[in-house]
Amino acid sequence: MVETDKKRDTIIEGAIKRFIHYGINKTTMNEIAEDLSVSKPSLYYYFPDKNSLVLGVIDKIFSDYFELIEKENAAIVLLGDKLLSFIEIGHRFFQKYYMLHLSGGSPDSSLNSEELRSHFMKMKEKNKQFHAGLFQEAINNGEIAEADAEKTADLYLDSLAGISSLCILHGNKELFPSKKEFKTMLEKQINLSRIFVKGLK
Amino acid sequence: MVETDKKRDTIIEGAIKRFIHYGINKTTMNEIAEDLSVSKPSLYYYFPDKNSLVLGVIDKIFSDYFELIEKENAAIVLLGDKLLSFIEIGHRFFQKYYMLHLSGGSPDSSLNSEELRSHFMKMKEKNKQFHAGLFQEAINNGEIAEADAEKTADLYLDSLAGISSLCILHGNKELFPSKKEFKTMLEKQINLSRIFVKGLK
DNA sequence: TTTTGACCCTTGAAATAAAAAAGTCAAAAA
DNA sequence: TTTTTGACTTTTTTATTTCAAGGGTCAAAA
Numbered sequence: 001m002v003e004t005d006k007k008r009d010t011i012i013e014g015a016i017k018r019f020i021h022y023g024i025n026k027t028t029m030n031e032i033a034e035d036l037s038v039s040k041p042s043l044y045y046y047f048p049d050k051n052s053l054v055l056g057v058i059d060k061i062f063s064d065y066f067e068l069i070e071k072e073n074a075a076i077v078l079l080g081d082k083l084l085s086f087i088e089i090g091h092r093f094f095q096k097y098y099m100l101h102l103s104g105g106s107p108d109s110s111l112n113s114e115e116l117r118s119h120f121m122k123m124k125e126k127n128k129q130f131h132a133g134l135f136q137e138a139i140n141n142g143e144i145a146e147a148d149a150e151k152t153a154d155l156y157l158d159s160l161a162g163i164s165s166l167c168i169l170h171g172n173k174e175l176f177p178s179k180k181e182f183k184t185m186l187e188k189q190i191n192l193s194r195i196f197v198k199g200l201k
Numbered sequence: 202m203v204e205t206d207k208k209r210d211t212i213i214e215g216a217i218k219r220f221i222h223y224g225i226n227k228t229t230m231n232e233i234a235e236d237l238s239v240s241k242p243s244l245y246y247y248f249p250d251k252n253s254l255v256l257g258v259i260d261k262i263f264s265d266y267f268e269l270i271e272k273e274n275a276a277i278v279l280l281g282d283k284l285l286s287f288i289e290i291g292h293r294f295f296q297k298y299y300m301l302h303l304s305g306g307s308p309d310s311s312l313n314s315e316e317l318r319s320h321f322m323k324m325k326e327k328n329k330q331f332h333a334g335l336f337q338e339a340i341n342n343g344e345i346a347e348a349d350a351e352k353t354a355d356l357y358l359d360s361l362a363g364i365s366s367l368c369i370l371h372g373n374k375e376l377f378p379s380k381k382e383f384k385t386m387l388e389k390q391i392n393l394s395r396i397f398v399k400g401l402k
Numbered sequence: 403t404t405t406t407g408a409c410c411c412t413t414g415a416a417a418t419a420a421a422a423a424a425g426t427c428a429a430a431a432a
Numbered sequence: 433t434t435t436t437t438g439a440c441t442t443t444t445t446t447a448t449t450t451c452a453a454g455g456g457t458c459a460a461a462a
Contacts, residue, residue: 007404028454039406041457050455155392162363165370191356199400208435226445229423240437245425 008046011036012056023099024054024110051113058116061102062123065093069130079138080197086131087160087193091186094164098176103164128153135200144200156196163188209247212237213257224300225255225311252314259317262303263324266294270331280339281398287332288361288394292387295365299377304365329354336401345401357397364389 014036018027029050033040047053069086076082094103101110102120111117128150135156136149167185168177177185215237219228230251234241248254270287277283295304302311303321312318329351336357337350368386369378378386 029456030454040455041407042405044456045404048456151392155389155396158364158367158389159360159393162365162367163359164363165366166359166363169366188356188359191352192360195356195397195400197400198402199396199398201399205434230425231423241424242426242438243436246435249425251424 004046008056009060011043011046011053012060015053015057016060019057019100020097021099023101025112029053051115054111054116055119057100058102058119058123061093061097061100062126065089066126066130073134079134079143080194082134083156083193083197084190087186087189090160091182091189095182103161124157128157131157138200144197147200152200156193159192159196160189163192205247209257210261212244212247212254213261216254216258217261220258220301221298222300224302226313230254252316255312255317256320258301259303259320259324262294262298262301263327266290267327267331274335280335280344281395283335284357284394284398285391288387288390291361292383292390296383304362329358332358339401345398348401353401357394360393360397361390364393 011032015027015032018032018035029040029043032053033043043053047056068089072085072089073082076085090103097103111120132150132153135144135147135152138144139146139149164185167181167188170181212233216228216233219233219236230241230244233254234244244254248257269290273286273290274283277286291304298304312321333351333354336345336348336353339345340347340350365386368382368389371382
């Protein structure tokens with residue numbers, strides 16, 4: 001039913017708006033319903049529980065992310081340039097959805113059910129496979145030296161994610177990192193990416 | 202007074218034994234005293250408070266660490282080999298003193314006072330300066346390309362620390378990471394170090 | 403088929419009480 | 433005089449209780 005799917009999307013977008021400002025756990029189903037001017041049971045008509053709604057939100061965010069990087073991927077030739085572009089895309093998502101704590105290698109306490117955690121890890125895995133594909137391509141091109149593409153992607157992404165998680169911990173323990181911290185983080189990731197790609201040649 | 206210093210060292214070593222097994226916060230001054238067969242006020246005769254004792258412990262651990270890496274440093278020629286050797290030393294310390302949570306870029310909740318945190322950060326800074334020295338040396342040798350040695354050291358150490366903090370979060374949320382997790386972490390750090398150094402050439 | 407007001411039950415935050423640990427001191431021992 | 437201690441006080445942590453808030457349901461209405 002296309003109408004039902006549209007309603008679902010509307011609810012997901014409403015939920016995202018709240019989640020961005022207050023995080024998942026501090027957003028109630030009532031608040032989401034009120035924002036959309038419907039009653040709580042209406043929400044439950046479209047989503048069996050809060051978990052399913054959060055799942056829908058995560059799915060939406062990641063599918064937006066993958067759409068963007070796949071589009072960029074088609075427009076760029078060199079591995080190093082691709083990775084730099086993806087870092088900036090990732091960074092935009094990281095900032096925008098910071099309150100959902102979807103970054104940092106592993107899911108944090110926001111994702112309280114096993115179902116959510118495993119779905120999140122699936123998205124991370126998909127990202128890894130995508131990057132592995134890039135590395136493999138570059139190997140075939142002769143752009144970088146022979147290597148295990150999957151292991152390389154894993155190491156590369158872990159290094160980048162490690163940088164972010166450190167920068168967050170490092171800085172002031174505020175709810176939200178400062179603009180400066182975000183910028184430092186981005187710069188470090190870019191520098192690391194450059195060195196990393198050069199090191200693969 | 203050399204006798205007093207000896208007593209202080211004995212107490213520090215006793216404290217370390219407890220800290221290694223139960224962490225800083227779950228070790229009481231009473232337990233340390235009992236282990237050493239003295240009374241609690243004796244401890245307070247040598248250390249004004251628990252913080253000072255923890256400070257002594259951190260100092261001891263880091264001075265052991267620096268002693269080891271400086272000795273290795275003198276015996277190795279190439280930058281890449283030095284870094285690999287230091288990773289293994291760091292790894293041994295990381296495992297041994299895991300319960301003190303001294304690794305991971307920034308001090309965690311174990312270090313509850315501002316004094317301890319800042320001292321810990323000073324040690325990290327010293328490590329960074331040491332590594333910056335190595336990079337500068339390698340630049341002067343022509344072993345790696347011209348670059349900002351300090352920034353490079355910062356990025357290098359953050360990348361390594363990021364890897365560890367991710368591996369810890371990633372794995373089972375047990376009190377103590379498994380042998381396998383430690384091994385994976387070490388391998389990733391070594392691989393990253395190799396690629397990083399190559400990328401600096 | 404979709405929406406809702408009224409309801410139930412579980413969970414989590416706030417408040418409080420109890421326990422444990424940090425830290426002190428006067429006096430004894432070395 | 434320096435070092436050690438038992439007994440004590442104060443602070444911090446942990447456990448327990450209470451209670452409101454939020455997740456989830458249902459019969460009835462639109």
